[in-house]
Amino acid sequence: MQLSKDKLIDAYTRMKKIRIFEETMRDEFAKGTVPAFIHLYIGQEAIASGICVELNDDDTIASTHRGHGHCLAKNSNLERMTMEIFCRADGLCEGKGGSMHIADLSVGMLGANAIVGANAPIAVGAALRQRVMGENLVSAAFIGDGASNQGAVFEAMNLASVLKLPVLFVFENNGYAEFTGVDYHCGGGDIAGRAEGFGMPSYKLDGSDFFSVQEAAAEAVQRARKGDGPSAIECYAKRWYGHFEGDPQHYRTKKELESIRKNNDPLIIFRQKVEEAGLIESSELDLIDDDLLSQVTNAVEKAKNSPLPNVKELTTNVYEKGSY
Amino acid sequence: MTLKTYREAIIEAMILEMKRDEKVFVIGEDISGGRGCEDFDGEAAGGPMGLTQGLWDEFGAKRVIDTPISETAIMGAAAGAALSGLRPIAELMFSDFFGVCFDQIYNQAAKFRFMYGDQGATPLVIRTMIGAGIGCGPQHSQSPYSIFANIPGLKVVTPSNPYDAKGLLISSIRDNDPVIFCEHKALLGIEGEVPDESYEVPLGKGKILKEGDDISIVAIGQMVGVVQNCIKSLEEKGISAEIIDPRSLSPFDDEMVYDSVEKTGRLLVLDESNPVCSFGSWITSMVSEEVFSSLKAPTKVLTPPHCPVPAAPNLEAAYLPDMDTIINASENLKNYS
Numbered sequence: 001m002q003l004s005k006d007k008l009i010d011a012y013t014r015m016k017k018i019r020i021f022e023e024t025m026r027d028e029f030a031k032g033t034v035p036a037f038i039h040l041y042i043g044q045e046a047i048a049s050g051i052c053v054e055l056n057d058d059d060t061i062a063s064t065h066r067g068h069g070h071c072l073a074k075n076s077n078l079e080r081m082t083m084e085i086f087c088r089a090d091g092l093c094e095g096k097g098g099s100m101h102i103a104d105l106s107v108g109m110l111g112a113n114a115i116v117g118a119n120a121p122i123a124v125g126a127a128l129r130q131r132v133m134g135e136n137l138v139s140a141a142f143i144g145d146g147a148s149n150q151g152a153v154f155e156a157m158n159l160a161s162v163l164k165l166p167v168l169f170v171f172e173n174n175g176y177a178e179f180t181g182v183d184y185h186c187g188g189g190d191i192a193g194r195a196e197g198f199g200m201p202s203y204k205l206d207g208s209d210f211f212s213v214q215e216a217a218a219e220a221v222q223r224a225r226k227g228d229g230p231s232a233i234e235c236y237a238k239r240w241y242g243h244f245e246g247d248p249q250h251y252r253t254k255k256e257l258e259s260i261r262k263n264n265d266p267l268i269i270f271r272q273k274v275e276e277a278g279l280i281e282s283s284e285l286d287l288i289d290d291d292l293l294s295q296v297t298n299a300v301e302k303a304k305n306s307p308l309p310n311v312k313e314l315t316t317n318v319y320e321k322g323s324y
Numbered sequence: 325m326t327l328k329t330y331r332e333a334i335i336e337a338m339i340l341e342m343k344r345d346e347k348v349f350v351i352g353e354d355i356s357g358g359r360g361c362e363d364f365d366g367e368a369a370g371g372p373m374g375l376t377q378g379l380w381d382e383f384g385a386k387r388v389i390d391t392p393i394s395e396t397a398i399m400g401a402a403a404g405a406a407l408s409g410l411r412p413i414a415e416l417m418f419s420d421f422f423g424v425c426f427d428q429i430y431n432q433a434a435k436f437r438f439m440y441g442d443q444g445a446t447p448l449v450i451r452t453m454i455g456a457g458i459g460c461g462p463q464h465s466q467s468p469y470s471i472f473a474n475i476p477g478l479k480v481v482t483p484s485n486p487y488d489a490k491g492l493l494i495s496s497i498r499d500n501d502p503v504i505f506c507e508h509k510a511l512l513g514i515e516g517e518v519p520d521e522s523y524e525v526p527l528g529k530g531k532i533l534k535e536g537d538d539i540s541i542v543a544i545g546q547m548v549g550v551v552q553n554c555i556k557s558l559e560e561k562g563i564s565a566e567i568i569d570p571r572s573l574s575p576f577d578d579e580m581v582y583d584s585v586e587k588t589g590r591l592l593v594l595d596e597s598n599p600v601c602s603f604g605s606w607i608t609s610m611v612s613e614e615v616f617s618s619l620k621a622p623t624k625v626l627t628p629p630h631c632p633v634p635a636a637p638n639l640e641a642a643y644l645p646d647m648d649t650i651i652n653a654s655e656n657l658k659n660y661s
Contacts, residue, residue, distance in 0.1 A: 060408055094441035103440040110407055111440060115431050121400020122432065126408040128401060131386055132349045133410070152427070155397035162392055317442040318476045320500045324528070324575045 003214070007053065008274055011210055013288055014049040017078075018042075018069045019267055020289070020296050025068065025085065029245040033304060035087050036098045041069030043208075043240035046266035047172050048073035050213025051140055051233075054221045060108040060126040060139045062119035065100045067112030070142055076104035082299040088306045095309040096317070117143065117150025120169065124156045127165040130227070138224045140168040146177025148191045157198045157230070166224030168217065169195060169232040172207065174239035179251050195232030207235025208264040211273065238264040328518040330511045333486040334375055334451070337493035338413060340522045342383055345411060348497060349387040351398055352415025356380050356390035371415065373453065373512060395425035399450070403433035403502075406448040411497060416452040418464045419506065422471075433502040434477030445500035449493070454482075455546055455596060456628070456644055457510035461635035467545065467596040470603040472504045473574040479503040479527055480574040484548035486516035488571055491525030499527060508546045528575030532584070536566035538658055540584040540591050542607060543569060547594035547645065554647050554654075561651070563658050573603055581607060582615045589620035590657045594645055599627040621660035624653055 022040045052073035063070040084091030085099045103111035113119040123141035160167040171191045192202040205212040220231035238260035242249045274280045342348045355376045357369025370377030380388045402414035436446045456465040473480045483489040496503040543551045548569045558565050566584050585591050595604030604625035626645040
């Protein structure tokens with residue numbers, strides 16, 4: 001564990017912000033205040049944070065329908081992101097994207113994407129800046145175990161490999177493609193192995209452990225920046241809740257759900273490691289928790305009290321202003 | 325001013341824009357064809373129809389990017405590159421292949437500006453070959469521009485001659501939205517006057533090729549040349565046709581068509597797409613809504629029949645609207661009472 005204290009605090013802050021944000025969203029959804037479907041990232045916090053802590057603002061990520069965690073880990077604007085989930089006029093996407101299509105280009109967050117697997121070629125495209133313009137940058141795609149079966153993902157991996165582009169294919173294997181288990185849907189059962197078949201180095205690791213993810217990300221990012229091409233990182237993780245909020249999860253046992261909360265909580269694992277190593281005091285982390293809770297609570301209150309888009313905006317921004 | 329082919333005009337537009345702006349690059353299949361590989365000293369392939377010939381030698385592999393046969397990856401990478409600040413020209417070799425990559429075009433590139441709240445532009449050109457007439461059969465001969473024009477966020481152009489091909493491509497590359505640039509494969513070898521310098525033909529502006537008083541004929545793509553061949557016969561039959569090439573389908577120069585129909589009172593549209601929900605039917609629908617009182621006869625659209633494009637030469641000839649059909653339809657409209 002060679003990370004500086006600042007970096008550890010940064011990592012914890014990203015993970016805990018995701019946890020508190022998603023728990024708050026869950027409550028709000030139950031109250032009926034969120035005007036669309038939401039897909040929670042709880043249980044996978046260490047993956048987005050472990051990857052994004054190794055990226056700069058110029059580096060890009062392409063996200064998924066389960067994108068709140070990626071957004072927060074890439075340091076998207078919390079208030080405007082919350083407003084977007086509530087479909088408000090001042091949201092990042094002016095209320096036209098909603099939860100499944102949040103983007104924050106100012107920090108290289110190229111968008112959540114409601115078409116499973118479609119983000120992988122887009123991440124490859126952002127990586128083309130290295131080849132065309134000589135820019136020193138990295139692009140990451142987050143890909144679920146379900147999305148790993150999409151043709152778009154295979155094409156993207158092959159193209160990135162052929163063109164030696166600086167891409168991280170981050171597979172978030174949370175065990176379920178919507179309602180269907182990975183044991184059923186994934187031929188061969190080895191997602192990282194498929195990536196290896198395209199000629200790229202790959203990792204398989206515990207996605208509940210921030211340090212495992214971060215260590216692999218650091219290596220893959222370094223390789224990409226040097227011009228040595230793409231890597232794949234398969235992170236085993238646990239999805240704590242349903243595919244979407246409201247999913248009764250009849251396909252999962254009570255035992256499984258109890259077990260993952262006890263044994264696969266990325267926040268507990270992180271705290272144990274840094275506290276046992278004497279790197280950060282528990283009380284210091286508690287203070288961060290309090291601050292994050294108030295940030296998130298304020299963002300949600302602000303979002304709920306801000307206006308929906310003006311109906312006059314219905315047809316704006318389909319094309320560049322004045323060009324159609 | 326020199327005579328150049330439609331193909332040469334397209335290549336010239338790309339070269340001029342790539343020299344002007346280092347963010348412009350070309351990505352597609354078979355552009356290089358071995359060039360750059362060890363032990364190969366032949367010319368770069370330039371694509372099966374030679375539409376990227378010379379680019380590799382001028383700009384090299386960094387900006388003239390050969391890909392695997394992976395249209396989804398090509399279109400998705402082009403969309404992602406455009407979203408992050410580059411200006412890709414992505415080649416979809418035959419427009420028929422849109423079926424394997426349409427998600428990246430209509431769910432991704434076309435929607436970025438709207439669904440991300442105008443945070444960024446998507447300056448992407450998809451150059452693609454359309455059209456029947458050279459015996460390519462059902463999966464290499466279609467003209468799916470009506471489907472493209474149906475998608476909000478996409479712009480669609482259909483140049484009918486070398487001059488417009490160059491000017492429209494330059495405008496498309498400079499445009500900040502995704503443009504589907506439909507190159508008609510039967511027109512690649514036709515010649516026309518094309519200035520050597522750079523110029524733009526604006527998107528959304530049609531062109532009146534010939535003024536007339538009796539009937540407005542709107543022709544798309546390859547149909548422009550066919551109707552131009554009918555002018556003499558129509559005149560012999562006492563029909564003065566006004567011929568309009570819309571050049572862009574989206575945005576569409578509806579005002580030019582309305583003004584013409586207000587003058588002539590009759591409208592014939594020549595369209596190579598499938599008849600059901602064809603672009604031609606959209607034009608006649610708009611005309612009926614906007615200038616109905618000017619009409620002296622029902623509007624008419626000529627398209628191929630509702631069937632795939634056949635391979636047999638005699639069937640393919642029967643598939644496309646021909647001069648006789650156009651002349652008969654014009655006479656019927658003129659004589660309608």
